[in-house]
Amino acid sequence: MSSTTLFSTVTTHHGAAASTATRAASVVLLAGLTAAAAQISTPLPFTQVPFTFQPMVVLLGGLALGSRLGASAQVLYLLAGIAGLPVFAASASLPQGILRLMGPTGGYLLSYPVAAFLVGRLAERGLDRKYLTSVVAMFAGLVVIYAAGASMLAIVTRPVSTSAAAAFQNAVLTGVLPFVAADLLKLLLAAAIVPSLWKFVRPTNP
Numbered sequence: 624m625s626s627t628t629l630f631s632t633v634t635t636h637h638g639a640a641a642s643t644a645t646r647a648a649s650v651v652l653l654a655g656l657t658a659a660a661a662q663i664s665t666p667l668p669f670t671q672v673p674f675t676f677q678p679m680v681v682l683l684g685g686l687a688l689g690s691r692l693g694a695s696a697q698v699l700y701l702l703a704g705i706a707g708l709p710v711f712a713a714s715a716s717l718p719q720g721i722l723r724l725m726g727p728t729g730g731y732l733l734s735y736p737v738a739a740f741l742v743g744r745l746a747e748r749g750l751d752r753k754y755l756t757s758v759v760a761m762f763a764g765l766v767v768i769y770a771a772g773a774s775m776l777a778i779v780t781r782p783v784s785t786s787a788a789a790a791f792q793n794a795v796l797t798g799v800l801p802f803v804a805a806d807l808l809k810l811l812l813a814a815a816i817v818p819s820l821w822k823f824v825r826p827t828n829p
Contacts, residue, residue: 628689628746629817632824646692653684653696654703657735658710666714670797671727672776673712678768679809681735682742682761686751686817690743697735704732727798730775731768738764752821757814765806769799 627635634645660676667674685693704710705721717726724732745751745760773794781790 628687628743629751629820629824630688630692649688650692650696650699653680653688653693654699656680656684657697657700658703658708661710661712664712667801670801671717671780672731672772672798672802673714673728674802674805675712676809677712677735678731678738678765678806679813681739681768682764682810683813683816685739685742685764686746686757686760687820688743689747690740693739693743694736697739700735701732725779727776727779728772729779731772733775734768734771737771738767741767746817751817754815754818757818758811761810761814765810773798 630649657677657680660680663676665674681693681697684696687693688696700710701724704719704723707720709719711717711719711723711732712728717723717728723729742760742764745756745763750756750760773791776798777787777790777794780794781787785793
């Protein structure tokens with residue numbers, strides 16, 4: 624069973640194992656890509672959750688870098704947001720900074736390190752080598768994002784008179800279902816990237 628990722632294999636082929644500086648640079652780059660993806664957002668009139676490309680960056684990052692580096696990049700991204708940098712999706716009603724993590728989209732954001740770690744762990748087990756298994760790995764991460772996002776959305780937007788079950792159902796209707804088709808399409812396209820790159824790399828641990 625493989626224990627390497629595309630990133631670790633490529634960097635090893637260029638000499639010794641990836642240096643601390645190389646790993647740090649990959650983490651900063653992925654955090655920056657996540658922030659950039661947040662700026663490509665489309666607000667929707669029926670929900671407080673915008674449409675962004677962030678989930679695909681998170682999932683692809685985990686698939687390519689592995690569990691630790693993928694998760695570390697998302698932790699760095701969140702820390703940048705907590706520090707007040709404008710890395711979260713633009714919003715007329717939701718603030719930048721730590722308050723964003725306590726709002727209706729906070730669950731999605733907080734799930735990013737977990738989702739990246741899960742996808743990365745699956746990649747380290749060899750699921751990133753083929754298209755179908757890459758789809759499975761990325762879908763598992765997407766489920767984490769949806770579950771955490773809907774849960775937080777339900778908590779934040781739940782009226783006092785509404786049951787927890789009803790609030791969660793409404794959160795799924797407004798914070799998950801409208802995005803499923805587009806996210807699955809993006810996932811099916813993005814899942815081909817890492818397996819395609821593996822064809823140009825000779826694994827160190829086949």
